[in-house]
Amino acid sequence: MPTAKKETLSKHFGTWYRKVLIDAGIADYRYPIKGCGVWMPYGFKIRKYGLQILRDLLDSTGHEEALFPLLIPETSLEKEAAHVKSFEAECFWITRGGLNTLDVKLALRPTSETVITPMLKLWIRSHKDLPLKLYQVVNVFRYETKTTRPLIRVREVSTFKEAHTSHATFEESEAQIREATEVYKRFFDALGVPYVISRRPEWDKFAGAVYSDGFDTVLPDGRTLQIGTVHNLGQNFSKAFDVTYEAEGGKREHIWQTCYGISERWLAAVFGVHGDDNGVVLPPKIAPIQAVIIPIPHKEKGEKITETCIKTAKKLEDEACMRVKADLREELTPGSKFFDWELKGVPVRIEIGPRDFERKEAIVVRRDTFEKTSVKLDELVEYLQALMEKMSKEMREKALKWLHEHIHSAKSLAEVKTFLNKRAGIVEVSWCGETDCGLKMEQEINGKVLGVLQNVKEKVSGNCVVCGKKAQNIVRVAVAY
Amino acid sequence: MPTAKKETLSKHFGTWYRKVLIDAGIADYRYPIKGCGVWMPYGFKIRKYGLQILRDLLDSTGHEEALFPLLIPETSLEKEAAHVKSFEAECFWITRGGLNTLDVKLALRPTSETVITPMLKLWIRSHKDLPLKLYQVVNVFRYETKTTRPLIRVREVSTFKEAHTSHATFEESEAQIREATEVYKRFFDALGVPYVISRRPEWDKFAGAVYSDGFDTVLPDGRTLQIGTVHNLGQNFSKAFDVTYEAEGGKREHIWQTCYGISERWLAAVFGVHGDDNGVVLPPKIAPIQAVIIPIPHKEKGEKITETCIKTAKKLEDEACMRVKADLREELTPGSKFFDWELKGVPVRIEIGPRDFERKEAIVVRRDTFEKTSVKLDELVEYLQALMEKMSKEMREKALKWLHEHIHSAKSLAEVKTFLNKRAGIVEVSWCGETDCGLKMEQEINGKVLGVLQNVKEKVSGNCVVCGKKAQNIVRVAVAY
Numbered sequence: 001m002p003t004a005k006k007e008t009l010s011k012h013f014g015t016w017y018r019k020v021l022i023d024a025g026i027a028d029y030r031y032p033i034k035g036c037g038v039w040m041p042y043g044f045k046i047r048k049y050g051l052q053i054l055r056d057l058l059d060s061t062g063h064e065e066a067l068f069p070l071l072i073p074e075t076s077l078e079k080e081a082a083h084v085k086s087f088e089a090e091c092f093w094i095t096r097g098g099l100n101t102l103d104v105k106l107a108l109r110p111t112s113e114t115v116i117t118p119m120l121k122l123w124i125r126s127h128k129d130l131p132l133k134l135y136q137v138v139n140v141f142r143y144e145t146k147t148t149r150p151l152i153r154v155r156e157v158s159t160f161k162e163a164h165t166s167h168a169t170f171e172e173s174e175a176q177i178r179e180a181t182e183v184y185k186r187f188f189d190a191l192g193v194p195y196v197i198s199r200r201p202e203w204d205k206f207a208g209a210v211y212s213d214g215f216d217t218v219l220p221d222g223r224t225l226q227i228g229t230v231h232n233l234g235q236n237f238s239k240a241f242d243v244t245y246e247a248e249g250g251k252r253e254h255i256w257q258t259c260y261g262i263s264e265r266w267l268a269a270v271f272g273v274h275g276d277d278n279g280v281v282l283p284p285k286i287a288p289i290q291a292v293i294i295p296i297p298h299k300e301k302g303e304k305i306t307e308t309c310i311k312t313a314k315k316l317e318d319e320a321c322m323r324v325k326a327d328l329r330e331e332l333t334p335g336s337k338f339f340d341w342e343l344k345g346v347p348v349r350i351e352i353g354p355r356d357f358e359r360k361e362a363i364v365v366r367r368d369t370f371e372k373t374s375v376k377l378d379e380l381v382e383y384l385q386a387l388m389e390k391m392s393k394e395m396r397e398k399a400l401k402w403l404h405e406h407i408h409s410a411k412s413l414a415e416v417k418t419f420l421n422k423r424a425g426i427v428e429v430s431w432c433g434e435t436d437c438g439l440k441m442e443q444e445i446n447g448k449v450l451g452v453l454q455n456v457k458e459k460v461s462g463n464c465v466v467c468g469k470k471a472q473n474i475v476r477v478a479v480a481y
Numbered sequence: 482m483p484t485a486k487k488e489t490l491s492k493h494f495g496t497w498y499r500k501v502l503i504d505a506g507i508a509d510y511r512y513p514i515k516g517c518g519v520w521m522p523y524g525f526k527i528r529k530y531g532l533q534i535l536r537d538l539l540d541s542t543g544h545e546e547a548l549f550p551l552l553i554p555e556t557s558l559e560k561e562a563a564h565v566k567s568f569e570a571e572c573f574w575i576t577r578g579g580l581n582t583l584d585v586k587l588a589l590r591p592t593s594e595t596v597i598t599p600m601l602k603l604w605i606r607s608h609k610d611l612p613l614k615l616y617q618v619v620n621v622f623r624y625e626t627k628t629t630r631p632l633i634r635v636r637e638v639s640t641f642k643e644a645h646t647s648h649a650t651f652e653e654s655e656a657q658i659r660e661a662t663e664v665y666k667r668f669f670d671a672l673g674v675p676y677v678i679s680r681r682p683e684w685d686k687f688a689g690a691v692y693s694d695g696f697d698t699v700l701p702d703g704r705t706l707q708i709g710t711v712h713n714l715g716q717n718f719s720k721a722f723d724v725t726y727e728a729e730g731g732k733r734e735h736i737w738q739t740c741y742g743i744s745e746r747w748l749a750a751v752f753g754v755h756g757d758d759n760g761v762v763l764p765p766k767i768a769p770i771q772a773v774i775i776p777i778p779h780k781e782k783g784e785k786i787t788e789t790c791i792k793t794a795k796k797l798e799d800e801a802c803m804r805v806k807a808d809l810r811e812e813l814t815p816g817s818k819f820f821d822w823e824l825k826g827v828p829v830r831i832e833i834g835p836r837d838f839e840r841k842e843a844i845v846v847r848r849d850t851f852e853k854t855s856v857k858l859d860e861l862v863e864y865l866q867a868l869m870e871k872m873s874k875e876m877r878e879k880a881l882k883w884l885h886e887h888i889h890s891a892k893s894l895a896e897v898k899t900f901l902n903k904r905a906g907i908v909e910v911s912w913c914g915e916t917d918c919g920l921k922m923e924q925e926i927n928g929k930v931l932g933v934l935q936n937v938k939e940k941v942s943g944n945c946v947v948c949g950k951k952a953q954n955i956v957r958v959a960v961a962y
Contacts, residue, residue: 028600028603028604030600030603031550031596031599031600032554032556032557032599033550033552033554033587036550036551036552037550038547038548038549038550038600039547039548039549040547041545041546041547041615044545044546044547044548045546047548048546064522064525065522065525065526065529066519066520066521066522066525067519067520067525067528067639068519068520069512069514069517069518069519069637069639070517070620070637071514071517071573071636071637073513073514075513076513088579088580089579089580090579091578091579092552092575092577092578092587093575093576093577093578094573094574094575094576094589095574095575095576095577096573096574096576096586097572097573097574097624098569098570098571098572098624098626099569099570100624105577106514106573108575115512118512118513119509119511119512119519122509122511123509134522139551143578143579143581145579155552156550156551156552158548158550
């Protein structure tokens, strides 16, 4: 069985990535402002189908979609002390409206806690208004000074799904964190993107949060990518904005909040994790075209083959509910069509040539493995429905296996360094839990502490790799994007 | 037959409008920045269903959705002379990134011609790449100094659908204008929002366009609202950004462009045109809940009635493909439920009380007319499917009739003034076509020239109401939002 090559991809991920995004018609960052890019029509559709999965998951768990303003007065941003401290140096600031200088300067939202919380103050009166679970899908902005990279490190994050929930008690907010984590797991599972979840260290938690959990995956170059975060905000923002509710019994209490976000990095992860030397490989669920049908030209039978292609496309659309395209362009050879659709990651290619036509068959080629199978035309609907499921499952398993192969365990900082120098992925080490030690570790390994593994107390043993004291945690470290 | 009252609405439209948007859970503009507001969950859904109609119309006519950056470098905005002149005093300007002063200041897009055209330069090479018909749904910004009004005059236009098309010839761009006009007609027809189309006068055309056509409707207070515009840009932007294609034969020529936009004002029009004293009235196609089922409490039969409500809701969802809610809240009386759902504009209310239950019937109440009908439960699916169509049609007809009653003809400026002083809607007058005369007319009547009626040459007669010279056009004037 032929297998897909990942050679270029792993060695020259950055070059491959930028090129494939443009060539496949996904996203183009050659815009005159650094870190700002365009979702091209094909990429826009991938994004749309992916967002639909996320929206369905949120809607079915009682979240409601809303849309809040982009602009934040400096006076609002300042209200939560830790929050403004972290974000003010990263915001784009509007100081002029038309030809006037503004009295209060306005930030482009880097995230929306300080936009949403003042509105909650207007809407929430009693415990009957709780829980309130809102989300929006919007663009957010960071004045990024480092090197930018499409969808990964940008100035305009074009696609930020941020959820903001309000609760009557801390316990309910904790239950919400569990629900959010479950929603995100199911989202990444649907995309076949594997992840680890770590509790971010104190110095890397969201500004204004009580604690933050992060989802990370490993890209082909061995660096980790944060693809989702879940935060318990406690009462930090509700106290800063004085948002209270009337509890049963009449007492006014501050609400408890959580927030969790996923940016367009999930798309970067999909392209990176599943891609190969020939282009992107799309999980069937989010592929704008799930199967492309290509006629093999033939002098006598050409017309009838084309007809069969059109009929087959129609049948698959109607009976298998698939998104199908018959590529009948006459000016292109089958080979150049194969090249096009492989680049764009269409999950299945269906070829119909003269011999297949005679036999009432088609050749089905899987994009992920290049495996070829002859299938009877009248069995195609069932075959492809099963294949879509199979591919989703196998792509997920393959990616998960690859991630597991890139998680290592180390007993010393030297060992960690060896792993990270060869970009081997994530390394797990024992840690005392002290911030000083953590920061020292980051400096020594020239990498990042992703955070602490949860619910593994029984596995903690040995000593901190930095200070040698008794370990309290297992912590993940990596070279991160 | 009882009819819906529009008393408060016509006399105090502004007050009614702001209040109903918040009370119905549609939009809340009590945000700390003037002219910026929130789409609340219920309003967000109305917006979503409406946008879906628009997207379907665009997708089915070969448009492709994309997503372009928000920020425009001043150097890009400056390239088309008329364009920058019109917009620079209306833009929000970013001058700082973090703690740095930016070298080139950045505008928040007021519209996207200067964002999209530089990308077209990268994408369009030959006539084979044309036509290219793109659209996006985004937020755009105007530094509005006048009084703002939710969805009508705002600083953040949260929902701007802008289409941008590229063509090989002027003739093709003209055909595109016709297609765009047709798409917009069908969109407003689906919403039951009536309109007139006028060719905007020279001094009011889109900055950078060859000509602009505008769709206007009349709100209950007699003022007109621009709800859509269609522009032929000629080669103005393609020459400014030097975007050329290789024509057949090898010669390089500048592309021809059109653009057309609809902002969230279509929602303001829906609320204003169909609303009444009891709240908004939603066209069935965009109602998040198309029918609400309310049990009338009863001691003995209460439980069985509730059961019937649940079953009926399920049946309507499954068999009529309707969006239905059974409102089973026990703490509320039926009356207060009626009040709630009338405010929110749910097209149909279904009441099931003890007598209806016995007779296997339900009472169906239309939101637009308050007409009540008893319907057998097993005929409800068919009845409601027909009723949804009927309501859509009758709401459209009623609104159209109302618009026609608010279009007048005048022979003199004095007559125009009389109409406009009593906010009677649109007035049609004869005009010589000279800009000087047009501007003088606007000043005299303290109103706006909406533009010239197209294709009515045979109806033009008499003299210009301003200068008395032979009339060349019929022109519409109004007090406009």
